[in-house]
Amino acid sequence: MVERTYDENTVIIFDTTLRDGEQSPGATLSSAEKLEIARQLSRLGVDVIEAGFPAASPDDLKAVQRIAKEVGTEDGPSIAGLARAVESDILTAWEGVKDAAKPRIHTFLGTSPSHLAMLRIDKAEGLERIRKAVTLAKSLCDDVEFSPMDAGRTDTEYLIQACAVAVECGATTLNIPDTVGYVMPSEWAETLEMLINETPGAGSGSGIIWSVHCHNDLGLATANTLAGLQKGVRQVEVTINGVGERAGNTSLEEVVMGIHTRKQYYDLRTNIDSTQIMKTSRMVRNYMGMPVQPNKAIVGDNAFAHESGIHQDGVLKNAETFEIMTPETVGLNQSRLVLGKHSGRHALRVRLQELGYDFEGDDLMEIFKRFKKLADAKKTVTDADLEALVADEEAQKPQEFFRLVDIQVSSGTMGMPTATVKLVNQDSEESVIAAVGTGPVDASYRAVDMIINAPNVLVEYSVHSVTEGIDALGEVTVRISPENGGRTFGGYGADGDIIVASVKAYMAALNRMIASIGLGDVQPEGDAATVGISSSN
Ligand code: KIV
Ligand code: ZN
Numbered sequence: 001m002v003e004r005t006y007d008e009n010t011v012i013i014f015d016t017t018l019r020d021g022e023q024s025p026g027a028t029l030s031s032a033e034k035l036e037i038a039r040q041l042s043r044l045g046v047d048v049i050e051a052g053f054p055a056a057s058p059d060d061l062k063a064v065q066r067i068a069k070e071v072g073t074e075d076g077p078s079i080a081g082l083a084r085a086v087e088s089d090i091l092t093a094w095e096g097v098k099d100a101a102k103p104r105i106h107t108f109l110g111t112s113p114s115h116l117a118m119l120r121i122d123k124a125e126g127l128e129r130i131r132k133a134v135t136l137a138k139s140l141c142d143d144v145e146f147s148p149m150d151a152g153r154t155d156t157e158y159l160i161q162a163c164a165v166a167v168e169c170g171a172t173t174l175n176i177p178d179t180v181g182y183v184m185p186s187e188w189a190e191t192l193e194m195l196i197n198e199t200p201g202a203g204s205g206s207g208i209i210w211s212v213h214c215h216n217d218l219g220l221a222t223a224n225t226l227a228g229l230q231k232g233v234r235q236v237e238v239t240i241n242g243v244g245e246r247a248g249n250t251s252l253e254e255v256v257m258g259i260h261t262r263k264q265y266y267d268l269r270t271n272i273d274s275t276q277i278m279k280t281s282r283m284v285r286n287y288m289g290m291p292v293q294p295n296k297a298i299v300g301d302n303a304f305a306h307e308s309g310i311h312q313d314g315v316l317k318n319a320e321t322f323e324i325m326t327p328e329t330v331g332l333n334q335s336r337l338v339l340g341k342h343s344g345r346h347a348l349r350v351r352l353q354e355l356g357y358d359f360e361g362d363d364l365m366e367i368f369k370r371f372k373k374l375a376d377a378k379k380t381v382t383d384a385d386l387e388a389l390v391a392d393e394e395a396q397k398p399q400e401f402f403r404l405v406d407i408q409v410s411s412g413t414m415g416m417p418t419a420t421v422k423l424v425n426q427d428s429e430e431s432v433i434a435a436v437g438t439g440p441v442d443a444s445y446r447a448v449d450m451i452i453n454a455p456n457v458l459v460e461y462s463v464h465s466v467t468e469g470i471d472a473l474g475e476v477t478v479r480i481s482p483e484n485g486g487r488t489f490g491g492y493g494a495d496g497d498i499i500v501a502s503v504k505a506y507m508a509a510l511n512r513m514i515a516s517i518g519l520g521d522v523q524p525e526g527d528a529a530t531v532g533i534s535s536s537n
Contacts (some may be wrong), residue, residue, distance in 0.1 A: 001075060002045035004271040011259060011270050012209065012235040014175075015041050015252060016050040018067075018282060019082055020213075021243040026459070026479040026488035028290040028512055031063040033394055038067040040283050041240075042076050043356055045275040046252075047169025048104060050237075053082040054096035055089040064096035072100025078143065080104035085133035094140040104143040106175070107133045109398040111162050112150035123158055130165045131508060138170030145173040147213065152178035156194055163199040173209045173235060178224060181247060185227040188212075204232060211235035214250045216242060222251040226258055229266060240284040241292050241299060253277050253298040253330065262326050278331035279355075279387065286391035289477045289490020289509065291462045298330055301464075339386075341375035355383060357390050367393055377496050378471040388466045388473050392494035392504065401426055401514045402452050404507050409499050411440040419443035421503065423451050441502045448503065454510055455483035463498055474498035476505040480519060489513040 006012075018034050018041075021027060029037070034051070041049050051068065064081050073081035081093035081102035083155040085107050097103035109129055110119060116126055130146065137144045146166035148159055163174050176192060183191070192210070195202075202208040212235075214221040225236050242251030256272045263269075281299040283293050294301040304327040319326060339347055345368045352359050352367070359367050370389050375381050402423045411417040420434040421444060430453045437443030445458070452535040460479040465472040473494050481488040489512040493504025 001379050002043065002271060002273050004045065004047060004075075004077075005270075008234075009268050010234065011046045011229060011255075011268050012211075013045070013252065013256065013270055013272055014048040014050065014211065014235050014237045015239065016249065017041070017045040017239040017252075018063075018235050019050040019052050019244060019412050020237075020249050021239040021288070022052070023245045024243045024248065024288070024290065026245060026481075026490040027290055028487075028489060028516065029245060029287055031059065031066060033287040034063045035070060036285060036394060037280075037283060038071040040276070040280050042071050043273070044280050045271040045273045047271055048078040048080050048235075049420050050080040050082060050106060052096065055083060055086075055092040061092060061096050064093075067097065067242060067341075068097045068100035068103065072097070072102060072244065072330050074101040076101070076106050078102035080145065083107045083133075083137070085109040085129045087132075087136060090133060090136050090140070094137075097141070101465050102143065102343045104145060104173075105137040105141045106147065107137050108149045108177075109133065109148035109162075110150050112153040113149035114153070115150045123161075126158075127161060127165050130143040130162055131169055134169035134171050142172070144177055145211070147175040147177050148176055150179040151176045151191075152180065152183040152188070154192055154241070159191075159195060160199050163195060163202060164513050167199065167201045167206075167208060172207070174199070175211035175213050175227075175235070175237060177213035177237075177296060178215060178221075179213075181221060183220070183224055184195035185220060185223045185269075188214075188224045189227040189231050192233060193229050196232045209235050211237060212250075213237035215245065216247040218250065219247070221248070222254040222258065225250045225255050226266075229268060231258070241281050241296070243284065243288060243290055250299070253281065255332065257298050260329070274329050275331040281392065282384075282387060285477070286388070286475065286492045286494075287394065289492050289505070290535040291460070291464070291477050298418075303537070330470075333338045339371070339375065339381050341372065343371075343375070352386060352390070355386060355390075357533055363393075374473065374496060378469075378473075382467055385473050388475055388494040390431060391475075391492060393500075401511050402507060404500075405430060406502060407444060407503055408442060409440045411443070415524070417443045419447045419499075421447035421451065423507075424450065432517045444499055445506055448506060448510070449517050452514075454512055454514060456480040456510070456513065457483060459488050461502070463502070466494065471496070474501045476501040478502075478505045478509050480506070480509045480513060482513060486517075489516065494521060 051064040052060045054064045068079045079097050081096040083089035083093035093105050148162045210233045212225050212233050214224040223277030236255050238252035239249040240252050242248040259268050348371055402425050405422040405424050408420045415437040417440045418436050422432045424430045433447045433450045435443050435446035437446045462477050464475045475494045477492050479488045479490045489509045491505040493501040495501040
């Protein structure tokens, strides 16, 4: 358990992976996945988890309530719920977070000319809405955060007025968002300096925490966030892997490792246990089905890889030659050989517990079976392998309308790639269909499509190996969108066979799509007669 301590040099890490991050196209999470990620964020040591936007839907509310109860403990993080500056949103946000030991309501109102115009209000009405919203939030919850949305394109004078009203009504944190990723680091620093110095009741010594929330449209989110720290900002709003709307949010790992690696420069600290970064990054990647670019700072596959001879030679002689931080500080290379094919269920359960996963009863049996299969195929089973197995189990869970039972594929240069796929639906009806395609994955996906009539477009497909070596587990992430457009849905699958992993990832994405847009006319398509292969109950 991370011990969170605070002084004037502590930067509060406010993680919004589960709220702003979940707004990324295709990043929808089930409530079980949200809870797992929240638990891991707590182990990572974040100070505040923005668990969701409770007014968005009853499911969002339930997920926030569960996180508040189960993760928002006395020694855990604060749990925040987002609310527009609207009475019903604020009341629902409170319903979401009230069971946390440290609840927070985060309310916001657009303050830039275009946002005021969108709301059809003028500046004076904007201030009035802020007054009402913060007053109501404060009557429910001690810890209230206010954000003037699109602050990056709001004139400073009006920002000062908006922040002053929020402070007067009881806000304890003032979060300044660059909602559209528009500002430049030096101008952002100037704006923040002016706000901190000139907002009545919110200067240094007032107890008000100033915060920034930056988007990455020009690739400057981390730079802008760090620029704020030099002017007195002491809370940063970030997401794991930088996921978020459009080009994403400021990435937690970049800001935290900037503060830790350049300690002498910033003279600041955080409560983050950086050795948990890689694990958290993989979990978010897997659950959201959002691959991380290989050259992504800190968590990309190549972030610590040295390719050129000169670099390799230098690093072997002295790691500092080309490394400003060690891979171990972010939790890489710590994967130990944990278990082998002779290990029993108890050993697996204990190791999983050490990694932060509780498996009991049938769930334990299921993961044990998969572990045994993997241990038979692979000499060494590492922590990274176990994490991939767990992620795969979780990815298949959310509302399984259809599940993969069996698959047989033939491919190569001597014939047409062919896949035979057996799926089972929620009523335990099995369908078996064979299809040909341009390759084994294409053939398998076509066979699945013939059973599940859910027309879609494959927007992204990526394969990744969990560890090195020919016997490594393969992880596949896919994103699909309905044929007639709209939002995208991600899926993840892991298996020693990448075709099986590919089909599992596709099924996970399809199940999510069906859960979201409804079954509609999505039915197992026909029977043996229609498809000419076979089908059985
Ligand atoms: O980007 C933004 O302005 C937001 C607010 C709700 C803080 O996400
Ligand atoms: Zn945002």
